[in-house]
Amino acid sequence: MENVHVEANPWLALLIVVFCLALSAFFSGAETALTAASRARMHALQAAGDRRAGIVNRLLLARERLIGAMLIGNNVVNIGASAFTTSVLVELFGSGGVIYATVAMSVLVVVFAEVMPKTVAINKPDQAALLLARPVSWVVALFGPLTMAIEAFVRAILRLVGIDIRANQSVLSPSEEIRGTVELLHREGGVEPEARKMFGGLLDLEELEVSDVMIHRTKMRTISADLSSEEIVREVLSSPYTRLPLWSGTAENIIGVLHAKDLLRALDAVKGDAAQLDVKAIALDPWFVPDTTSLVDQLKAFLARKTHFALVVDEYGEVMGLVTLEDILEEIVGDIRDEHDVAVQGVRPLPDGSVNVDGSVPVRDLNRAMDWRLPDEEATTIAGLVIHEAQTIPDTGQVFTFHGYRFQVLRKSRNRITALRITPLARNPAA
The missing domain is CATH 3.30.465.10 (Uridine Diphospho-n-acetylenolpyruvylglucosamine Reductase; domain 3)
Structure with a gap:
């Protein structure tokens, strides 16, 4: 009976070691998959009704607790497997069994419990995260109290050395993180150059002001309201623009904005007799906006007022230039041209x-x-x-x-x- 018992022990030991390595691989792969999973994709899947994605998102909301549970589980099974293997090999080979156990477990843990599962997880993090989400949630719930106790202990130790663990805010702003992600995907071939520029332009809207994209007053095409009606009609028809500021007395005294379509309607109403036009009555009231207005706010204002044209003024109320809806859109999609645009010079x-x-x-x-x-x-x-x-x-x-x-x-x-x-x-x- 004694010989049978000795012969059965190696098989039992092998099963225990294999089981511990499988658990270690689970913990390593789960940690990698969940931390590398796309938050945007998980939110989209959750919105589409995927419960597993909802579990992933809940786990990632308590990232410290998730990582703590995975580390505790991983270390427990690795230490347990190493201790059991060492005791068995020492019994079989004496003191030399310690060396055999160290070498064997190092190779097994590194290859099968670390490198292999993490490689699989990092190559398909979203799929792996969804597959492992439910069992990981059970582990986090199991080790929850222990993890919380360890977190509190770690925070206390770090406070003693002057490190506040609560100050874990990312150095990068959300827009910088998005910009960096787009740049990385562009380098890897996942985002086309034009798409990268559009993403960058969209993120720039929050940082840019209307003074950065406006047409400077030295390049503005304006019309003097003191001209005769016939001359104003000729000026409008010869201009490539549909909206033209009207000034009176001095070029800085903008009294209105003349829309070519309004002028044509009025001209049709008087049977084409330009002499009968009252251009000042046709012109729209000018809309002045501060030069420090962000492009995001100006875009919202354009949409709210249902207009595409505004005059830009400085802090003293002096006209600096003009900005249009097209100027803001060009920051996103690039230069917009139509058949009446004049080629940009310079x-x-x-x-x-x-x-x-x-x-x-x-x-x-x-x-x-x-x-x-x-x-x-x-x-x-x-x-x-x-x-x-x-x-x-x-x-x-x-x-x-x-x-x-x-x-x-x-x-x-x-x-x-x-x-x-x-x-x-x-x-x-x-x-």
Whole structure:
């Protein structure tokens, strides 16, 4: 009977070790799958009625407790398997059994309980998370009290060394996390370049102000209300725009906005006799918005007022420019053109890789046109960027190098830089 008992022990030991390794693989794979699962996909599946996704979302709301339960379970079964294997091998081989047990368990745990389950989980985290969600919830419930006690103990220890565990807020804002995720997916080939730009433009709306995208007053096309009705009609017909600000006395005194369609209706009503028109009565009241308004707020305001056109003023009430719904949408989808648009002037690429740019060209427009990344936080236009970096108003012919580009001032009018040549140094090392 004694010989039978000895022969049966190795098989029992093997079964116990295999069972412990399977549990360890479960804990390792579950931790990896649940922490790597897509929160957005889980929320979408929960909204579609998937109960397993709801369990995953509840587990992730208490992430510390989830990870604590997985670690406790993993360590318990690993230590138990190692201790049992060591006792069995020591009985069979004497003191040398300790070495055999250490080597055997190290290989088994690393390969079958760590690397293999985590590799499977990280390759298909969503599917693995849904599959393991229910048993993981049972484990978390089982180890819940112990996990809470350990959390409290850890917090107390960390407070003693000056670390507040409650200050676990992410350094990145939600928009930065989304931007980083989109950039990563773009590099991996999951997001097309145009989609990446659209995502970036959408996230930028919260950070940009109308002053960043407005048409500057020096480029505004306006009409004097003091002209005769016939001249105003000719000006409107020759303009590529449907909405034109009306001014009286001085160009800064905007008294209304004339819509070409309203003008045509009024012209039809008087049988085409422009002399009978009262242009000021046809014009709409101007809408003025502060230059510090965010693009998100301005977009909401456009939708609420059901209008596409606003004049931008500074803190003193002076007109700085105008902004349209199209200007905001172009931040998301890129340049919008129709058959009446005038081709944007001011950016002229040269064969050697350099670009001649008018000083009034916005930095964001140049970045979009050339796929560059010049900073636009401190200046709206290219000329403003050069002046900001140079800390002076440069003279014609001066050359500056910053942000990986070479800037040469080609023309200057009084205190305004009117033309520059920009050369990317990475593309033209000789420059």
